[in-house]
Amino acid sequence: MSKIQELLLGKTDQIHYEEIIKNYPWIIKKGQNCILSPDSDGLLCGLFMLAYLDWEIKGFYDGKIMLLDKDTPVKDCVFLDMEIFREEIKSVGHHMMQFNKNKKLQSEILETEINNTSLTTKIILAKPQTFMNNSGKAVKALADYYKIKNNNIIIIYDELDLPFGKIRVRNRGSSAGHNGIKSIIQHLNTEDFLRIRIGIANKFREKILSEIFVLKKFSRDEYKELQNKILPEVVGKIKEIIK
Secondary structure, rough: OOOOHHOOOOOOOOOOOOHHHHOOHHHHHHOOEEEEEOHHHHHHHHHHHHHHOOOOOEEEEOOOEEOOOOOOHHEEEEEHHHHHHHOOOOOOOOOOOOOOOEEOEEEEEEEEEEEEEEEEEEEEEEEEOOOOOOOOHHHHHHHHHHHHHHHEEEEEEEEEEEOOOOOOOOOOOOOOOOHHHHHHHHHHHOOOOOOEEEEEEOHHHHHOOOOOOOOOOHHHHHHHHHHHHHHHHHHHHHHHHHH
């Protein structure tokens, strides 16, 4: 168990960042290299660190295989997941974004703020815990609870109908056959909400059933493209929208 995990022990409802930062000041140092776990939590952590601390993603590690930029020593990286804690290097030992499970809102939720020169913007990051086809239930519950206007909702999702790495931003529109978006439209009773679509289709797309394809892991080359191109581009899109 890492020292940070010890600080978090029994504190599942919130993280005491002041205590962690006092003991590990390098956590908030800008411009660091990091290695992510290739799951939704790890990718969200990476997006957060890229956007607000200018960290750079140098690789991925799933507990068995590590993909790392050839010119970057492992010791110069920060690991952003508890499963890859290492004594000999900087390791957070825990996701620095703590999502709280909320059964009523059917989501895992993180509340944070972005401070600009004259304006503080509240951000709600949410991962619906419904089946994908019922995503609208969670989105509607979140919108009602936090009193979020439809034009302040951003849905980020993977898209089978786009080639891998292709990113499309839409301000409104139909579901285009995506059942999760169809559910959100039904529950919000509008098509007027913003979406960021991230393409995941590759050469195997037509050979594998959709419900199986979406559960497959990315290839080594796809991980590299996620690291070097796709995630930084998504961060840029999000920054533009929030401004």
